[in-house]
Amino acid sequence: MSTPVIGVVRVLSTTDPDALQAHGRELQAALAVRTIDRCIPDQPHGVHDEPTHRTAAPKVAELAAELVRDGADAVMISCAADPGLAEARAVVDVPVIGAGSATAALAAALGTRVGVLGILDEPPEPYRLALGERIVGTVAPRGVARATELYTPEGAAGSLRASDDLVAAGxxxxxxxxxxxxxxxLAQQIRDRHGVVVVDPVLAAGHAVCAALGH
Amino acid sequence: MSTPVIGVVRVLSTTDPDALQAHGRELQAALAVRTIDRCIPDQPHGVHDEPTHRTAAPKVAELAAELVRDGADAVMISCAADPGLAEARAVVDVPVIGAGSATAALAAALGTRVGVLGILDEPPEPYRLALGERIVGTVAPRGVARATELYTPEGAAGSLRASDDLVAAGxxxxxxxxxxxxxxxLAQQIRDRHGVVVVDPVLAAGHAVCAALGH
Structure with a gap:
């Protein structure tokens, strides 16, 4: 295989091509891959609770199948909650990775005391399953409950402050x-500030896909 | 960080530079990294049971410290049993990855029924810890009990046949x-033969290190 094509499933519905391709751009900057970036319909605030997770799952599976038909060698579900992971694996015969389980798996391999920094006060299910007792804390930036709310000056500064709490928790x-x-x-900012390992979900999933493809 | 330097700890003592650098070459072929490749002393058959694991651990930690002094941005213990992982982390302040826990972690993120192919009939400890009930079988090529015995025509053919048994087990x-x-x-041969995901420990550890470094 020369240059693998990763189908990137975004769970945040958008018509802005710049926003749509944000994760694909990160992957292409870090890894020798091409990406096809598409989003599920009708979820303008993404996946951030049980109802939005449930609604997303069949749409993710449908989009995964479409991406493979259009040439994807692997599919990445670019959401920490892995919506539709099992459903997508059931309908395609290429590797499918969830950003959440990839991140949790790599965090487990990279240390013993894991701090979870997200948009909720509870770790998403893939993190609970893979990390269990290794989770020393879970924090969300104050005032942020949906991914879209991270992109404010308060969201960015709050995310950095939240990392302080996790380091303080060990x-x-x-x-x-x-x-x-x-x-x-944010990942490099936290590495520079605290000297800890930081696992970014998009990069983690991209590396997991490349490992799966032998690339 | 421009090009990360990975310190590669080989647990198979060798004076043959070609053999010593085998894993570093794989990493440099797949990833935008440089490597420094060194081996622990006095273990010509590597780590293949409890006594050789125990003997290796302090040597691995000492070598990790030496590699960091000589410029490594991260350390990879290139053995599926992760000898000296905790010991190495205790003496250096860069990310340290074990090839075993990296492989097991990525396998857990990439599927639900994992076949373990190694040189023993039992999974190494990092695989038991990360995969537990997900392990559907553990096989070794017939007649192979030490890594050095893989490099015969029988070892290579037996490794491929062993993958048949794991796929048959689901x-x-x-x-x-x-x-x-x-x-x-062997990884690509098995992918081509069975259409399953194959996780190679050297590549898995390399990708995990890059994810840790944000690279």
């Missing part, structure tokens, strides 16, 4: 639990 | 449990 790894954080460039 | 992912398998080029 974290040797910080696992992002929202792919919206990727677009803030 | 594996949707095959996780290699010996970094010696990397050098056989």
């Amino acid at each position: 974290a040797d790894v910080i696992a992002f639990a929202c792919t919206g954080l990727t677009s803030l460039g | 594996a949707d992912v095959i996780a290699f449990a010996c970094t010696g398998l990397t050098s056989l080029g």
Whole structure:
């Protein structure tokens, strides 16, 4: 395989091509891959609770099948809650990775005390399953409850402050639990500030896909 | 960070520079990294049981410290049993990854039924810890009990046949449990033969390190 094509499923509905391709751009900057970036319909605030997760799952599976028909060698569900992961695997025969389980898995391999930084006060299910007792804390920036609310000056500053709390709780790894954080460039800021390992979900999922493809 | 430097700890003592650099070459071929490749002393058959694991651990930690002094931005322990992982983390302040826990973690993120292919009939501890009930079988090529025995025509052919047994047991992912398998080029052969996801330990660890460094 020369240059793998990753089908990127965005769970935040948008008609803005710049926003749509934000995660694909990160992947192409870091890895020798091409991406096809598409979003599920009718979820302008993404996946941020049980109802939006449930609604997203069949749409994710349908979009995964479409991406594979259009040439994707693998599919990445770019959401920390992995909506539709099992459903997508059931309908395509290429590797499918969820950003949440990829992040949690790599955090487990990279340290023993994991701080979860996302948009909720509870870790998403893939993090609970993979990390269990290794989670030393879960924090969300104050005033942020949906991914779209991260993109304000308060959201960005609050995310950085939230990392302080996790380090104070003893974290040797910080696992992002929202792919919206990727677009803030926050991971390197936290590495520089605290000297801890930071696992970004988009990058984690991209590396997992490349490992799966032997690339 | 421009080009990260990965310190590669080989647990198979060798004076042959070609053998020593085998895993570093794989990493540099797949990822935009440089490597420094060194081996622990006095273990010509590597780590293949409890006594050789125990003997290796302090040597791995000492070598990790040396690699960081000499410029490594991260350290990779290139053995599926992760000898000396905790010991190395205790003495350096850069990310340290074990090839075993990296492989097991990525296998867990990439599927639900994992076949373990290594040099023993039991999964190494990092695989048991990360995968538990997800392991559908563990096989070793017939007649192979040490990594050095993989590099015979029988070892290579036996490794491929062993993958047949794991797929027959229902594996949707095959996780290699010996970094010696990397050098056989076996992963792509199994992907082509069975259409399953194959996780190679050297590549898995390399991707995990890059994710940790934000690269």
